[in-house]
Amino acid sequence: MELTIYLAGQIHDNWRKDFKEKATSLGLPLQFVGPMENHERSDQIGEDILGEQPNQILKDEAASKFNNLRTHVLLNKSDIVIALFGEKYKQWNSAMDAATAVALNKPLILIRPESLHHPLKELSEKSQVTVETMDQAIQALAYIFAEK
Template sequence: MRLTVYLAGHVHSDWRNDFRKLARSHDLPIDFVGPMENHDRSDDIGEEILGEQPNPILKDEAASQINNLRTQVLLNKADVVVALFGTSYKQWNTAMDASAAITLGKPLILIRPGELHHALKELSNKAQVVVQTPEQAIEALAYIFATE
């Protein structure tokens, strides 16, 4: 059995690569999907596909349409969603993806530091598992494959 895991969270760090390495170190049969990790391409994809837009707001709207398409398709294909919340950046996209996963009935592993407990209490309550580190999330995924 293989799982497809959607990695939701900010694109301002290398956390996804680190998470994939952790999964490989545990020899987990997981395929990872997620948002576009090239932040510039994500911002420019609307114009790349639809052509130059007349102002920055319409450029953002065009990119949003294409990115939302990607998110919806990949979230629908995912078996599990892992959403990482950090304290360094506003986490709007992470919250949106985690909420969409819940709406779609996808199991959610929420990674969040303790100091975000209050801010994320409702979302945490809907997640199947809430952890504080990526390593703990990997252990939760590894347990799915455990036989003893």
């Protein structure tokens, strides 16, 4: 059995690469999907498809339509959603993806530092598991495949 994991969260650093490498090193049968990690492409996709927009608001709205399409399709096809919340970046997309996972009844693993316990308490209560580190989330995935 192979599971598809949607990695929700900010796209400003290499956390997904690190997560994938650690999970792969354990030999877990996982496939990973997620948002467009090329930030410039994500911001530009609306104009790439629809053409130049008259202002920044319409450019953002056009890009959002295509990014939301991608998210909707890949999140729906996923078996588990992992949402990373960190200290450094605003987490609007993580919150939206995690809430969508809850609404779709997708198993959700939240990764968040203890310092974000309070602002994420309701979302944490809706998730199957809340952990503080990527390693703990990977251990949760490994447990799914454990036989003993």
